Amino acid sequence: MQFPAPDTPDRPLTELLPADALADAPPPLPELAEPDVVRHFTNLSTLNMSVDTHFYPLGSCTMKYNPKRNERLASLPGFLDVHPLQPDETVQGLLRLLYDLQGMLAEIAGLPGVSLQPAAGAHGELTALMVAAAHFRDRGEKRTVVLTPDSAHGTNPASAAMAGFDAVTIKSNAHGLVDMDDLKAKLSDRVAVFMITNPNTLGLFDPQVGQIAELVHEVGGLIYLDGANMNAILGKARPGDFGADMMHFNPHKTFSGPHGGGGPGAGPICVAERLTPYLPCPVVVKDGETYRLDYDRPKSIGRVRSFFGNVGVLIRAYAYIRTHGAEGLRRVSENAVLNANYLLSKVRHFLPTPHGNRCMHEFVATASKLKKEKGISAMDVAKRLLDFGFHAPTVYFPLTVPESMMIEPTETESKETLDAFAQALFHITGETGEMLHDAPHSTIISRPDEVQAAKKPRLRWTNE
Numbered sequence: 001m002q003f004p005a006p007d008t009p010d011r012p013l014t015e016l017l018p019a020d021a022l023a024d025a026p027p028p029l030p031e032l033a034e035p036d037v038v039r040h041f042t043n044l045s046t047l048n049m050s051v052d053t054h055f056y057p058l059g060s061c062t063m064k065y066n067p068k069r070n071e072r073l074a075s076l077p078g079f080l081d082v083h084p085l086q087p088d089e090t091v092q093g094l095l096r097l098l099y100d101l102q103g104m105l106a107e108i109a110g111l112p113g114v115s116l117q118p119a120a121g122a123h124g125e126l127t128a129l130m131v132a133a134a135h136f137r138d139r140g141e142k143r144t145v146v147l148t149p150d151s152a153h154g155t156n157p158a159s160a161a162m163a164g165f166d167a168v169t170i171k172s173n174a175h176g177l178v179d180m181d182d183l184k185a186k187l188s189d190r191v192a193v194f195m196i197t198n199p200n201t202l203g204l205f206d207p208q209v210g211q212i213a214e215l216v217h218e219v220g221g222l223i224y225l226d227g228a229n230m231n232a233i234l235g236k237a238r239p240g241d242f243g244a245d246m247m248h249f250n251p252h253k254t255f256s257g258p259h260g261g262g263g264p265g266a267g268p269i270c271v272a273e274r275l276t277p278y279l280p281c282p283v284v285v286k287d288g289e290t291y292r293l294d295y296d297r298p299k300s301i302g303r304v305r306s307f308f309g310n311v312g313v314l315i316r317a318y319a320y321i322r323t324h325g326a327e328g329l330r331r332v333s334e335n336a337v338l339n340a341n342y343l344l345s346k347v348r349h350f351l352p353t354p355h356g357n358r359c360m361h362e363f364v365a366t367a368s369k370l371k372k373e374k375g376i377s378a379m380d381v382a383k384r385l386l387d388f389g390f391h392a393p394t395v396y397f398p399l400t401v402p403e404s405m406m407i408e409p410t411e412t413e414s415k416e417t418l419d420a421f422a423q424a425l426f427h428i429t430g431e432t433g434e435m436l437h438d439a440p441h442s443t444i445i446s447r448p449d450e451v452q453a454a455k456k457p458r459l460r461w462t463n464e
């Protein structure tokens with residue numbers, strides 16, 4: 001095929017573009033053969049750790065194995081080839097899947113209103129707080145404060161601030177649970193929402209949650225449940241039943257979606273009946289046997305994400321939930337809690353675990369004794385684990401425990417893997433500072449400046 005000759009006058013580029021938009025010379029693009037490029041990227045891909053290659057006990061992130069079956073299902077042409085602007089009647093299958101997923105999440109949460117739009121847990125927090133703000137505005141109530149415990153994930157107070165609230169911190173007590181006196185002192189008719197993570201980031205289920213909900217509801221506030229740790233309580237306890245009015249799920253944690261370098265993720269939210277009018281629009285509804293996107297929601301806060309949300313992650317979550325069924329999901333949580341307690345029972349003999357001998361799906365150990373006695377930090381231990389073929393646990397979070405190491409094995413790991421990890425950790429705690437301060441010794445890069453690496457990544461090829 002040939003393009004027709006242009007019917008516009010031929011003018012030099014220098015006349016058409018400003019001087020600073022013109023290059024002096026062709027860009028110095030690399031001249032490489034395909035095998036060189038393929039080898040470069042294939043080798044690069046093996047330098048990182050992933051759940052497919054290594055045990056990844058990154059507390060709070062729930063790095064469970066992502067079944068390949070879910071990948072295959074999300075890649076079916078009927079899902080993959082759908083265009084987001086297709087009319088509803090041509091995407092009935094996909095809309096049905098999303099509608100059913102809304103129902104399943106509502107059932108697991110014990111909260112009937114669902115929006116699948118938010119693109120991450122933090123985005124779900126922000127969306128739910130915007131829903132709460134719309135609810136209070138509608139009622140003519142001026143509520144300016146969102147309470148978050150000091151063990152909360154940083155996204156909680158950040159979301160509160162982004163939604164226009166003042167974030168106020170509630171202290172934890174000596175057991176790592178909400179300090180009820182501090183909570184009572186900070187409750188008032190200015191409080192819009194109390195954001196609680198339960199089980200919390202110390203891996204503890206706060207049994208006071210019912211009482212907390214009563215107190216917050218008494219002053220007219222709402223309870224938000226940060227659902228990042230739902231892997232511990234699937235089919236065991238429903239946030240709506242223990243007092244939550246709103247929550248988010250992290251499907252990439254709880255329902256085994258891949259964690260993809262910051263995205264794409266999803267953070268669907270569930271809310272109580274009285275908050276449903278404010279949910280983002282559209283939501284998927286069913287009229288008789290037909291599914292459609294409902295935009296006719298006058299009180300909605302509007303869109304928070306384009307199109308249907310990150311559908312690929314939602315399909316994986318749907319596949320995961322349907323594969324396990326209700327009983328299977330309960331067993332997921334039982335095994336996650338069992339694995340964490342098994343590992344805790346081994347680790348506590350050589351690394352103190354300040355919040356006791358029992359946990360939910362994760363636990364927090366501390367390297368502060370090692371630091372005091374041998375100058376070895378949590379970071380040293382975490383880095384050295386890479387030499388033994390294990391990804392590090394989360395370190396220095398939660399902030400309430402000094403030199404913290406938050407370990408979450410998840411339910412998909414075998415006893416052999418947990419034993420090997422505990423053995424490696426035990427070995428490392430007996431090593432010298434000399435060995436540990438420069439660890440890891442077996443990786444291509446040892447200790448990059450992590451802040452610079454994240455903020456100024458060098459992603460471009462240069463021939464320097």
Ligand SMILES: Cc1ncc(COP(=O)(O)O)c(C=O)c1O
Pocket residue numbers: 060061120121122123152153155197201226228229250265267
């Ligand atoms: C307790 C807790 N809350 C919220 C979030 C935020 O979730 P996301 O990373 O999906 O934005 C995380 C993420 O790790 C978390 O651990």
